[in-house]
Amino acid sequence: MNGDKKGTLALYWAASCGGCEIAVLALNEKILDVAALFDIVFWPVAVDAKVHDVEQMADGSIDVCLFNGGIRTSEQEYMAQLLRRKSKVLVAFGSCAHEGCIPGLANASDRRHIFATVYHNNPSTENPDGIEPQHKTPMPEGDLHLPVFYDTLRTLGQTVAVDYYLPGCPPEVERIWDAITAIVGGQLPPAGSVLGVDTTVCQECPRVRNEKKIKKFYRPWEIIPDDTTCLLEQGLLCCGIATRAGCGAKCPRVNSSCIGCYGPNDGVHDYGARLMTALASMIDSNDPEEIDSIIRQGIPDPIGSFYRFSLAGSQLRRSNRSTNGNPPDARRLHDGH
Numbered sequence: 001m002n003g004d005k006k007g008t009l010a011l012y013w014a015a016s017c018g019g020c021e022i023a024v025l026a027l028n029e030k031i032l033d034v035a036a037l038f039d040i041v042f043w044p045v046a047v048d049a050k051v052h053d054v055e056q057m058a059d060g061s062i063d064v065c066l067f068n069g070g071i072r073t074s075e076q077e078y079m080a081q082l083l084r085r086k087s088k089v090l091v092a093f094g095s096c097a098h099e100g101c102i103p104g105l106a107n108a109s110d111r112r113h114i115f116a117t118v119y120h121n122n123p124s125t126e127n128p129d130g131i132e133p134q135h136k137t138p139m140p141e142g143d144l145h146l147p148v149f150y151d152t153l154r155t156l157g158q159t160v161a162v163d164y165y166l167p168g169c170p171p172e173v174e175r176i177w178d179a180i181t182a183i184v185g186g187q188l189p190p191a192g193s194v195l196g197v198d199t200t201v202c203q204e205c206p207r208v209r210n211e212k213k214i215k216k217f218y219r220p221w222e223i224i225p226d227d228t229t230c231l232l233e234q235g236l237l238c239c240g241i242a243t244r245a246g247c248g249a250k251c252p253r254v255n256s257s258c259i260g261c262y263g264p265n266d267g268v269h270d271y272g273a274r275l276m277t278a279l280a281s282m283i284d285s286n287d288p289e290e291i292d293s294i295i296r297q298g299i300p301d302p303i304g305s306f307y308r309f310s311l312a313g314s315q316l317r318r319s320n321r322s323t324n325g326n327p328p329d330a331r332r333l334h335d336g337h
């Protein structure tokens with residue numbers, strides 16, 4: 001962007017919860033500054049521009065696109081490709097676009113079992129005819145189409161080339177503003193970078209740290225931690241040791257463990273592996289059976305604990321696909337098979 005000319009901005013929401021859209025609105029009065037800097041040419045939740053309006057734009061005519069959400073459907077894949085083509089700078093905005101986040105945890109299952117849970121085996125669903133969404137439904141007036149629901153959720157970066165990543169679930173308002181001002185001021189790091197800080201949540205955390213030796217992990221409801229000592233030292237699985245800073249250690253400041261929403265630091269290829277390695281060095285035992293018991297009892301949901309935000313973007317990506325009608329085995333994913 002240059003001179004006094006207003007830039008153009010697009011925002012899009014794929015497989016995500018919508019929290020990233022709220023995070024943009026949480027800019028509060030700064031949203032007026034955004035509107036002064038950019039014409040918002042596409043933002044389905046807030047601006048009445050249609051997909052065909054984007055299709056008619058010249059390639060590269062959108063200065064910046066903030067794209068949140070992973071890619072679960074054919075429609076989301078099409079929009080990712082379209083907005084990539086139309087945008088000079090494509091930002092994977094938030095954890096879902098960056099790493100898959102909670103929607104990506106469904107990669108521990110597959111389409112068939114997701115549909116079985118959502119449309120059939122669900123106490124709040126009444127579906128006596130066993131109807132499921134169809135890609136094509138013939139009607140007298142013509143065929144109706146729904147997007148294809150893919151077996152595996154992909155991150156934005158696994159789908160199209162991404163220029164920058166803005167982590168967080170959702171990204172903190174201050175980091176969003178930092179990113180906008182960096183884009184406007186042309187002070188961007190090399191393409192492919194994460195916009196943020198390359199250190200860990202522990203570095204932002206005010207809690208007192210001593211030697212970390214863990215004999216037992218507690219579930220959050222089992223203890224009330226003191227509000228000054230490192231939560232990990234108190235036996236709570238705090239992921240701050242492996243998580244990129246940028247939020248100001250928001251969760252540990254309110255007596256809640258970091259669950260890792262900012263993802264890994266630069267140079268870490270697999271967040272879960274990094275976290276497991278860090279924890280392994282802190283377990284106070286040399287006995288493999290005792291170590292196994294400490295982990296199994298204290299961390300009963302390894303995927304949800306180590307890959308809560310990053311399964312789709314990890315080196316694992318997904319569990320083995322189901323065979324013989326059995327659901328994929330989530331435990332086998334954890335064991336690396």
Ligand code: SF4
Nearest residue numbers: 202205230231238240
């Ligand atoms: S409480 Fe969590 S974020 Fe804070 S120092 Fe301990 S491990 Fe790090």
Ligand code: SF4
Nearest residue numbers: 247251258259260261
């Ligand atoms: S403390 Fe951890 S989970 Fe909480 S906002 Fe920060 S990075 Fe996310």
